[in-house]
Amino acid sequence: MRLILLISLLIISCNSLATVYRWVDENGKVHYSDEPKANAEAVELNENTQNEISIKTPPKAHVTIKEDKASVRYTIIITSPKEEATIRDNNGDLTVNVSVSPQLPRGSMLTLLVDGVLTEGPQTSAIFTLSGIFRGEHTIVVNAVAQNGKVLASSSPRKIFLHQASVLGPAKKSN
Template sequence: MRLYFAIPLLFFTIAAQATVYKWVDKDGKIHYSDKPIENSEAVEFKSNTQNQIQLNTPKAPPSNDDQKSLTEYNLSITSPAEEETIRNNEGKLTIMARISPDLEAKHVLVLLMDGAVVGTPQTSPIFSLKDIDRGEHNFVIKAVAQNGKQLASTPPRKIFLHRAIVTRQATPTPFNGGN
């Protein structure tokens, strides 16, 4: 069944490639057509006859900032360990990282906790946090250039923070036997 459709389709595509004819009228104007006219001749197109436009886009010269940003940092969180449980009732937590080579003057480190930036960017790889809610948290440290371009990032580090909550229990009242 498919063969019945394929054969006419094949003939149709062959016929669709029409020949182009060229002729000159009595005023000397050149005309082109897909139908043969008296005194016309078939035009053969070569593969290099196709219209192909290539635009050369100028490249901006690299600025000094871009050249300095080419530093490739190796960045990793060293403490706390992956899935470590931290017990601190005040919600204090210290995240330490290792970076090599040393951070350049125009670059900073940013700490993200659960996908949101925590604190201000800094050059030290030690982040001290306080009043962190208890529970599971994911931390990522990123090295960033002044223009906001990310230069390096640590893999996410999952930690658990436990905080004891002291709640006052209701004091039991004695039962008076219905009085």
């Protein structure tokens, strides 16, 4: 039984090596077939017409692994104003100084949030100058932000108080 199957497979495979014929029809269209037609000519296939793929791998180079940026822990400390500092300014001006350790990677920026609202946009300077802040209690936070928008580090929230003189206050008694 196996012998008959093997012989039949060999016969079928020999037929697959048939000659390829090429002819042009009356419209000028070129056709190829394994069956001979009128005005068809046999096409000889060269061995170099077969597709061959070879994969060349480059030689292994010495690879140095850089320190993963995600493993670096940045520390942001608000150096001034101090915690629960009282600032007296009628214009609502405020200067926030920050210390960052270690140095931020290139392209990273610092942002300042006052009461959870982004007040000062991204900047490379560690000094923020604000104006027009209303009187009262405020919480400030500084974030280090990468180019893709990911927050690398945040400072601890700092509570401050801004006092402004009011025209509506009680009048002073004159002597």
